[in-house]
Amino acid sequence: MPRSTGWLFLLSTATMAAAPSYYRDVRPLLQKNCAGCHQPSAKASGLDLTSYAAFAAGGKKGPAFAAGKADESLTIQYLTGAAQPRMPLGVAPLSPADVQVFRDWIQAGAKDDTPASVDDNRPSVYLQPPVITSLRFSPDGKQIAVSGNREVLLHRVSGEGAPIRLHGKAERILSLAFSSDGKLLIAGGGTPAQFGEVQIWDAPNGKLLRTAVLTNDTVFGASLAPDASKIAVGAADNTVHVFETATAKELYKIGNHEDWVLSTVFGVDSKRFVSVSRDRAAKIIDANSGAFLENANLLKSELYAIARHPKKDIVVFGGEDRYPYVYLLDRPRNMKIADDTTLVRRIERQDGPITALDWSGDGKLIAVAGQSPKVNLYDADTGDHKLSCTGHTAGIYALSFSSDGTRLATGGFDGKVRIYSTADCSLVREFVPVPITATLTAGAK
Ligand code: HEC
Structure with a gap:
């Protein structure tokens, strides 16, 4: 042509x-x-x-x-x-x-x-379901927080009642995390090419407690320490920022990655965290001082997502090369050059780059999703493929196990939340998490 x-x-x-x-x-x-x-x-x-x-x-x-x-x-x-x-x-x-x-x-x-109305503080209006970039079950399994445009929607898992809408400043919400008591909900995101934001919500009352605005672009992969003391978040300027949850004050920022930092997770005792980046590194950081401890991995491919075992310092991460890698944060013996002894296993290759991972609360299952419309469930102890949950029509960007491990919620490009039973991948419920307005209103033209 x-x-x-x-x-x-x-x-x-x-x-x-x-x-x-x-x-x-x-x-x-x-x-x-x-x-x-x-x-x-x-x-x-x-x-x-x-x-x-x-x-x-x-x-x-x-x-x-x-x-x-x-x-x-x-x-x-x-x-x-x-x-x-x-x-x-x-x-x-x-x-x-x-x-x-x-x-x-x-x-x-x-x-x-x-239209300017897209930029004001009125409740978001949707003409079609937006891409779901993040979702999270509440620790009691009764609610599910889902990203919308300029808001987080808190739905009852049972489907009863209207969602609670947590309206903020950031146009995009790219990561969500609950505290283990369910009282705090952390939302990380921002407005592209303008600012990044970390929002700290009083989840039961739907009230914004504090926010921190940082960098001039959206932030990625916000995570909350298990003791709820700190929040870590990655950014497009190759930095990781760490905030004190009680004040939203920035404790420190680290700049030892060479590309965007897309996800973070804390260790079990809240004393360390791991950040993964498009620079292919998974870096272990001392959460109190911000000091770099070591790389968890040998560099292989761009990394987009990470999740941790519920009770042990073992993580699973993945990205561009489509393989989920399971790594220990602690070395069984002293490090040698090009040492990869902390690698527990490499799980099978996925159909597309990996964009979301989660580890079930009982430690038994790892869920993997990516640029393909299917979620795979693996036995966390053996790496064996157990089930594939299907139904999405395009890439999946968000996954969350309920804390009892019986349910898996997914969301992505097709804008629908799907909740599956982890016993057999049967679909328990699917819904569009935002209210859709049928026609374009005059003001939005
Ligand atoms: C299936 C995934 C996919 C879809 C759909 C897609 N792209 Fe891309 N796009 C890519 C990839 C991968 C690259 C990098 C290609 C390369 O350089 O090898 C890319 C690169 C680009 C670039 C160059 C960006 C840069 O600065 O490097 C432009 C421009 C672009 N795409 C525009 C579009 C437009 C417009 C559409 C829709 C009509 C589209 N793409 C749809 C995957 C996609």
Whole structure:
């Protein structure tokens, strides 16, 4: 297919009265065709296509478009195949008419016409289910916290009643963590290309207690120490920040990763934590001083997710190379060069890069999910595959076992929460966690 089809351009200028709108025309195409791989919790090539600001900021190769210069814009080059691999990756190319929408919008100046109402403090309005980037069972198993746009929704697992809506400042919530007594809910996220935020909620009363704002982009993988004293969170500026839960005061920040830090987890005694990054390292840090202790692993591939055994300092992490790795935090003997004796096992390769992991509260099961629509359950002691839970239609970005281990909740690109029985992967319940408004209101046009 030729890169520039002149007649199409003539056709579109003749038939289209005005230049395409970002909000009305471009954004839906991005949501439908691109956001599965290019979104905050799984930015393929560093590119997030879920907001204007992030789209403009671009990915590893720089800004994704140059206003007024369609042919020089990376987006057009990737859509037409002038740059390889052609986008959307692995599926049929967009229709010429859809590519023309991008071309015309860029040529006309690539204006952002996202309505201001999307940025105010009114309750979020949803025209379609948003991608679920995080969810968590409450420790008593009665509630489930789910990420929405600019809010966290607290649903009863039984399905009774309306959800409690915890409305905050951050546009995106990318990680959630309850304290073990269920009183605190930590939400980490932010607004892309603007700020990161850690929110500390009084969960039973739905009240925001404190927030900490940090860096100029969303933050990832917030975790709470088991004694609830500290919160660790990763960032896109390659740092990890640690906060005191009682005050939301930053205790320290560490900068020993070389790429985005996407997830963190504390050790059982709250004295250490591990951070995993796209730089391929899982770093063990002294939680009191912030001192680097050692790498848990030998570097293999970009790491996106980590979870810990409920009672032991054993972790499972995974990412780009699709293998979940189980590692001890303590070495059975002194370290030698290129020592990998802390590796307990490598679990089988998944169908896509790993984006979420969880370890059941009884220690028996490990759940693994990724850019494929299926969740795999493994026997944590042997690494043997036990079950696969299916039903999602696209990538899964969030997983949570109930603390008794009988239920597994999942969410991802298709916007539905699914709750499975871990005994046989039967679907117990599925629901859209946000209220959907049928039509676009005048104010949002
Ligand atoms: C199935 C996953 C997937 C889908 C869907 C997808 N992309 Fe990509 N995209 C990737 C990957 C992987 C790369 C890195 C490719 C490479 O350089 O090898 C990439 C790279 C890009 C880049 C270059 C970014 C940079 O700065 O490095 C652009 C631009 C892009 N994609 C645009 C799009 C658009 C627009 C869509 C939707 C029409 C789309 N992609 C859909 C996976 C995807």
